[in-house]
Amino acid sequence: MTAPVTIQVLREPGADPALPLPEYQTAGSAGADLRADLGGAELVLAPGQIALVATGLRVQIPEGYEMQIRPRSSLALKHGVTLPNTPGTIDSDYRGPLGVIMINLGAAPYTIQHGERIAQAVIAPVTRAAYVIVDALDGTARGAGGFGSTGRG
Numbered sequence: 379m380t381a382p383v384t385i386q387v388l389r390e391p392g393a394d395p396a397l398p399l400p401e402y403q404t405a406g407s408a409g410a411d412l413r414a415d416l417g418g419a420e421l422v423l424a425p426g427q428i429a430l431v432a433t434g435l436r437v438q439i440p441e442g443y444e445m446q447i448r449p450r451s452s453l454a455l456k457h458g459v460t461l462p463n464t465p466g467t468i469d470s471d472y473r474g475p476l477g478v479i480m481i482n483l484g485a486a487p488y489t490i491q492h493g494e495r496i497a498q499a500v501i502a503p504v505t506r507a508a509y510v511i512v513d514a515l516d517g518t519a520r521g522a523g524g525f526g527s528t529g530r531g
């Protein structure tokens with residue numbers, strides 16, 4: 379296993395110090411679970427509602443990496459609760475509160491509990507590109523074909 383990337387974490391003033399930091403549930407988990415810090419309260423997400431859910435944390439990600447915030451499949455499958463902007467992008471130069479944008483696509487209200495695991499954070503290397511203007515692009519067999527050009531199934 380490669381050495382872990384260190385993410386410096388600052389708790390927001392007033393954040394619940396009892397909440398565990400993002401944590402991997404198994405040795406092979408790609409994502410570390412993020413918890414809702416609701417100040418001890420709960421948050422009801424009505425069908426169709428979008429909310430920015432606080433984690434109570436700020437993070438400092440090393441340059442050259444990003445954090446991707448992804449849904450938990452269990453919440454999505456059982457309740458239709460997911461992230462409308464998945465994966466959320468946390469930039470290495472961002473120093474604000476780490477928030478999770480959630481949406482309830484299910485038919486019933488969903489109650490998020492204080493401390494509930496609401497999403498997962500995946501750390502990934504970032505490749506930066508240089509964009510350059512040209513007069514023509516290389517030809518390929520696919521050409522401009524897309525959006526189902528190769529047929530269905």
Ligand SMILES: O=c1ccn([C@H]2C[C@H](O)[C@@H](COP(=O)(O)OP(=O)(O)OP(=O)(O)O)O2)c(=O)[nH]1
Pocket residue numbers: 447463466467468469470472475476477478479
């Ligand atoms: O799910 C998310 C997505 C983003 N952010 C924070 C961290 C990220 O670095 C910053 C900006 O996100 P993004 O680049 O996706 O937002 P934007 O709409 O392009 O805004 P900006 O103009 O601030 O970049 O907001 C979150 O806390 N949670």
